[in-house]
Amino acid sequence: MSNAIRKPFGYEPIIKKEDIKGPNRKKKERAKDWKSVLQRIWKLVDEQRVLLITVLSLVFVSSVLALLGPLMIGKIIDNHIIPMRFDGLGLSISLLIAIYIGLSFAMYFQSFWMVGIAQQTIFRLRTSLFAHLQNLPVPFFDKRQHGELMSRVTNDIENVSQTLNTSFIQVFSSILTLTGTFAVMLYLSPLLTLLTMIIIPVMFIAIRWITRRTGILFKEQQQAVGELNGMIEETISGQRIVKAFSQEENVMEEFAQKSGRLRRTGFWALTYSGFIPKVMNLLNNGSFAVVAGVGGLLALRGDGVVTIGTIVIFSELARQFTRPLNDLANQFNTVLSAFAGAERVFKIIDEPIEKDDATEHLDTVLQGDVEFRNVSFGYAVETDGYTIDDVSFHVKSGETAAFVGATGAGKTTIMQLLSRFYEIDKGEIYIDGIPISELPRKTLRGQTAFVLQDPFLFEASVFENIRYGKLDATDEEVIEAAKKANAHSFISRLEDGYNTVLTADGGEISQGQKQLLSIARALVADPVLLLLDEATSSIDTVTELEIQEALDRLMEGRTSFVIAHRLNTVRKADTVYVMEQGKLIESGNQQELIERKGVYYTMLEESKV
Numbered sequence: 001m002s003n004a005i006r007k008p009f010g011y012e013p014i015i016k017k018e019d020i021k022g023p024n025r026k027k028k029e030r031a032k033d034w035k036s037v038l039q040r041i042w043k044l045v046d047e048q049r050v051l052l053i054t055v056l057s058l059v060f061v062s063s064v065l066a067l068l069g070p071l072m073i074g075k076i077i078d079n080h081i082i083p084m085r086f087d088g089l090g091l092s093i094s095l096l097i098a099i100y101i102g103l104s105f106a107m108y109f110q111s112f113w114m115v116g117i118a119q120q121t122i123f124r125l126r127t128s129l130f131a132h133l134q135n136l137p138v139p140f141f142d143k144r145q146h147g148e149l150m151s152r153v154t155n156d157i158e159n160v161s162q163t164l165n166t167s168f169i170q171v172f173s174s175i176l177t178l179t180g181t182f183a184v185m186l187y188l189s190p191l192l193t194l195l196t197m198i199i200i201p202v203m204f205i206a207i208r209w210i211t212r213r214t215g216i217l218f219k220e221q222q223q224a225v226g227e228l229n230g231m232i233e234e235t236i237s238g239q240r241i242v243k244a245f246s247q248e249e250n251v252m253e254e255f256a257q258k259s260g261r262l263r264r265t266g267f268w269a270l271t272y273s274g275f276i277p278k279v280m281n282l283l284n285n286g287s288f289a290v291v292a293g294v295g296g297l298l299a300l301r302g303d304g305v306v307t308i309g310t311i312v313i314f315s316e317l318a319r320q321f322t323r324p325l326n327d328l329a330n331q332f333n334t335v336l337s338a339f340a341g342a343e344r345v346f347k348i349i350d351e352p353i354e355k356d357d358a359t360e361h362l363d364t365v366l367q368g369d370v371e372f373r374n375v376s377f378g379y380a381v382e383t384d385g386y387t388i389d390d391v392s393f394h395v396k397s398g399e400t401a402a403f404v405g406a407t408g409a410g411k412t413t414i415m416q417l418l419s420r421f422y423e424i425d426k427g428e429i430y431i432d433g434i435p436i437s438e439l440p441r442k443t444l445r446g447q448t449a450f451v452l453q454d455p456f457l458f459e460a461s462v463f464e465n466i467r468y469g470k471l472d473a474t475d476e477e478v479i480e481a482a483k484k485a486n487a488h489s490f491i492s493r494l495e496d497g498y499n500t501v502l503t504a505d506g507g508e509i510s511q512g513q514k515q516l517l518s519i520a521r522a523l524v525a526d527p528v529l530l531l532l533d534e535a536t537s538s539i540d541t542v543t544e545l546e547i548q549e550a551l552d553r554l555m556e557g558r559t560s561f562v563i564a565h566r567l568n569t570v571r572k573a574d575t576v577y578v579m580e581q582g583k584l585i586e587s588g589n590q591q592e593l594i595e596r597k598g599v600y601y602t603m604l605e606e607s608k609v
């Protein structure tokens with residue numbers, strides 16, 4: 001505990017003092033990152049740069065006006081009030097009013113325009129992040145929690161937005177006001193200036209002490225938010241699994257832990273940052289007392305070096321001096337956390353997108369002849385070796401290939417490679433004789449359809465969910481596909497028919513009906529290549545027959561790759577491929593495989609197929 005930041009209530013921070021002060025603290029690196037983050041935001045401001053410069057000019061004008069105000073008041077006191085001379089007083093007061101009206105206008109327009117610029121910039125950042133996410137390869141998502149990514153798109157962007165909306169102007173105006181005030185104070189009385197300045201190093205040390213801690217704590221807090229969001233997302237989407245395995249208590253315990261960490265980090269981050277204004281206030285008041293005391297004594301000497309007006313101006317300027325310092329200190333944390341957020345967002349934007357796509361064969365209409373020639377692939381070759389190991393086979397156009405094998409044998413991976421979700425490490429996949437890497441993803445995926453075990457539905461109408469396979473399909477085409485998929489009758493029985501809005505988990509329709517919808521979606525897309533992961537879950541016999549019939553219609557005339565779980569499918573397949581630990585160990589039609597009395601035969605005997 002001695003090395004940790006000392007805290008009451010027994011909270012042992014994850015970050016220790018040496019992390020903050022230690023020799024490894026990367027001061028310079030942080031500054032370098034700031035610069036590049038700023039440069040990238042400047043790029044995003046784009047055509048609004050002229051407006052931004054106008055805003056900055058207005059900030060300059062308002063800073064000057066804010067200095068002129070107290071000066072004018074001091075002059076009025078010294079020239080009119082104390083000597084009781086009233087000629088010209090009206091003009092001076094009018095000038096004073098004009099200064100403050102001008103100041104109000106300048107401040108109003110600067111924040112009005114800045115909010116516009118900020119929103120537009122954030123809009124661009126958000127859009128480019130989202131667009132980039134769409135173009136990132138599948139392996140990128142394998143490595144990250146969904147909640148963490150969602151936190152980038154929501155929390156981090158929101159932090160940057162807040163900073164641009166308010167902090168940016170405040171930081172700039174604070175710097176200007178500080179410089180201007182210092183110059184005027186020095187001109188009026190170097191001695192009083194010196195007395196006011198004495199508190200600056202004290203303030204600096206106090207703030208540095210606090211912000212060192214808050215910066216790290218805020219980072220930790222953000223991390224805790226990301227983890228918590230990830231967990232919430234996981235448990236909500238996996239609710240059934242949690243319930244099915246009676247994991248409620250474990251989940252709650254884990255949640256309480258994560259939530260507790262957020263509470264602790266949030267508490268300390270806010271408590272430490274809350275000290276800043278209090279410390280500033282204290283020092284401010286002390287400084288005012290010194291200036292008023294010493295200034296008063298000097299004014300009593302009556303030599304005109306320090307007048308009552310000077311003290312009034314000084315006390316106002318001293319406040320103006322510490323206020324921007326105060327603002328800067330307050331904004332420091334917001335800006336820090338926004339920069340950290342922006343950096344994380346840019347880091348995602350810098351992630352390499354899917355490998356450069358081919359430009360030839362954009363309009364090629366595929367026939368669906370697929371050949372794997374000595375293909376090897378591993379999700380993490382260095383550590384886990386090949387998941388698909390030297391696999392070769394040839395499926396001719398219109399044929400059905402069924403893949404069987406134990407779980408983890410690599411059947412799904414074959415499908416993933418065929419859709420180019422992952423790039424192969426060795427060998428080549430040919431489609432109609434064209435190496436798959438030379439086939440643009442759009443051409444390939446545009447002519448491929450998936451029917452997955454657990455079809456993904458969007459929170460949208462049945463119409464939109466089916467149309468997802470071909471966005472320009474007419475209502476008639478959708479209904480026609482639904483009829484072929486045996487989905488029409490149950491859709492017609494839904495409350496709003498095809499216009500019924502489904503929830504994302506498809507809670508209102510059965511698993512079998514979801515599959516029928518997914519078959520309809522594939523039928524609308526009218527693909528050449530069909531990738532099908534047969535459902536293992538048991539479905540009532542009637543729906544099962546409906547699905548079989550719909551699938552037969554779907555597979556007709558297309559090259560189909562099926563991860564087969566049903567004997568019926570295997571029986572009908574032109575070729576059955578038996579996989580074991582990433583290798584293709586047997587192939588042939590079902591009859592041939594049975595006669596061979598090899599692995600497939602044993603599997604069949606043990607009823608594993």
Ligand SMILES: Nc1ncnc2c1ncn2[C@@H]1O[C@H](COP(=O)(O)OP(=O)(O)OP(=O)(O)O)[C@@H](O)[C@H]1O
Nearest residue numbers: 142379380387405406407408409410411412413414
């Ligand atoms: N995204 C991934 N990242 C890392 N490893 C993966 C990934 N997906 C699958 N694997 C691993 O690759 C191997 C093959 O998985 P694959 O899903 O292709 O098997 P499968 O034969 O389809 O199994 P199942 O019938 O259970 O779906 C397994 O060991 C699996 O753990």
